[in-house]
Every structure is written in C-alpha cells, then in structure tokens.
Amino acid sequence: MSNLTILNTAIRQHENLFSLNDLHQVSGNSKNHQPSNFSRLETTQALVSAIQAEGTANPIKTLRGTQGGTYACKEIVIAYAAWISPQFHLVVLRAFLNQLENLQKNSEIQPLAPPPKKYTFDFTEDELQSLVWAWFAFVRGIHTFRYIYPMFQKLGSNMAGTIYGQGFEYSHTAQSAHKILERITKDFDCDPMTNWRVLKHLRGFDPSFKKPTF
Incomplete structure (x- = not known):
C-alpha cells in the first residue's frame, strides 16, 4: 500500500x-x-x-x-x-x-517482459524428414502404451505404472512438437514415394489422441 x-x-x-x-x-x-x-x-x-x-x-x-x-x-x-x-x-x-x-x-512504466528469444537454424531436407519421423515414432509409442496399459494393469504387473507414464504424461510434449513441425514443414507436400509420406501422419494428427496416428 x-x-x-x-x-x-x-x-x-x-x-x-x-x-x-x-x-x-x-x-x-x-x-x-x-x-x-x-x-x-x-x-x-x-x-x-x-x-x-x-x-x-x-x-x-x-x-x-x-x-x-x-x-x-x-x-x-x-x-x-x-x-x-x-x-x-x-x-x-x-x-x-x-x-x-x-x-x-x-x-x-513497468518494463515489459522481454520477447522470447528466437533462433535461426539451417536444416537439410533429410534432417527435417528425420525430425518428423522421430515425432511420429514418439506419438506412435504413446498410442501403443495407452493400448497395452489396461492389460498390464489387469495383470497387476509392476510395469503398469511405467507404461501409464509413457502413455499419458507426455501428450503435451507431442502436441507442442506437432505445432512446431507443422510450421517448419508447411512448404512441403506429402509424397507417398519419398520420406515426406510421414506428413500424412503429421497433418492428420489428433491432439486428443483418440484417433491413432498409424
């Protein structure tokens, strides 16, 4: 006061x-x-x-x-x-x-919060594809762990807790990565004959994880 x-x-x-x-x-x-x-x-x-x-x-x-x-x-x-x-x-x-x-x-007159730092990187096309494929493997793993978790829980397996964590605790990370990858690959088209076929999964990603990505 x-x-x-x-x-x-x-x-x-x-x-x-x-x-x-x-x-x-x-x-x-x-x-x-x-x-x-x-x-x-x-x-x-x-x-x-x-x-x-x-x-x-x-x-x-x-x-x-x-x-x-x-x-x-x-x-x-x-x-x-x-x-x-x-x-x-x-x-x-x-x-x-x-x-x-x-x-x-x-x-x-309070100073405004500084704008977030931005960085510029040069990626080859192959490196961009690898990033999207890594994301796809990550999301596919989340779906897999969510699918098998009830079975391990019913069996009383000591792995049930770990499987639950892998399936449910990293969804926000996958959602954030999806937004970034969508932005940096917006100029590329899905090509079923090349490694850009992975864009089918990136473009069709369901952030709620109700729809499988594979």
Whole structure:
C-alpha cells in the first residue's frame, strides 16, 4: 500500500487502514471533530455496517499503545473528512486521487517482459524428414502404451505404472512438437514415394489422441 500524505503530513497506516487521529490533527485538531465523536454518529455506524456487509470485517478499529488511535478504511476516511468540512473533504479526496494516479503511472512504466528469444537454424531436407519421423515414432509409442496399459494393469504387473507414464504424461510434449513441425514443414507436400509420406501422419494428427496416428 502506498503512503498517504495530507497537507505535507504522512498519515499513519495499519493493515490497510488510515489513522483518523492524524487526519484530526492535520485538519486543525478541533475538539468537536475528534474521531470518537465521528465514530458515534448514526451515519457513521450505518456506513460501517454497509462496508461490513460487502465483506470487510473491520473497516474501523481502535488500537492502544504508542501507535494507538482510531484507524479506518479509505471510505470512512473520506466520510470523516467530509464531516469535518467541505474544504478538508476536498483536500483528502484529492490526496487519494493523486495516490491512485501515482499507482497507475508506476504500473504503466513497468518494463515489459522481454520477447522470447528466437533462433535461426539451417536444416537439410533429410534432417527435417528425420525430425518428423522421430515425432511420429514418439506419438506412435504413446498410442501403443495407452493400448497395452489396461492389460498390464489387469495383470497387476509392476510395469503398469511405467507404461501409464509413457502413455499419458507426455501428450503435451507431442502436441507442442506437432505445432512446431507443422510450421517448419508447411512448404512441403506429402509424397507417398519419398520420406515426406510421414506428413500424412503429421497433418492428420489428433491432439486428443483418440484417433491413432498409424
């Protein structure tokens, strides 16, 4: 929470609440405008109840000790200032508005996250084909492990856990690799007479793994 300054005086804060005693002193320290008098008003009690109804448990509280006094939430602080005088109400209201504007400015000048690094590589056609075939073998393995897992589970095999992991824990990796390979092979056509026949499986890939890739 950022600091609140009224008429060049820093207002003490406690758990998102502001010191009404500090405001009282800044406003002129009139006995008639003591926070205790304000707290007893029916309008103040009604405002506290309305704020509590929205989920704020303690919109106003009294503390003892060296940092003691009455502390209140922003809405009650503004109401307290308005009760003291229209002029003081305007001062406090503008202080909160300035506080909000400063927070917005600070958030606007936060450095943007750096763009992801990009790299450029040169691949031969044979290397691109090998990448797609490696992906195809990986996806085919996922389908195979998913197919045999129920059998090993039913047998109570100690391999069932490993088979489950191979069949179900790497699907996101296969999906991400598929998107990359689709992008870098978009200029190639499926040719059943060459190693580009693997593109049939790449283009027809089902990310949900409901449709076999082989």
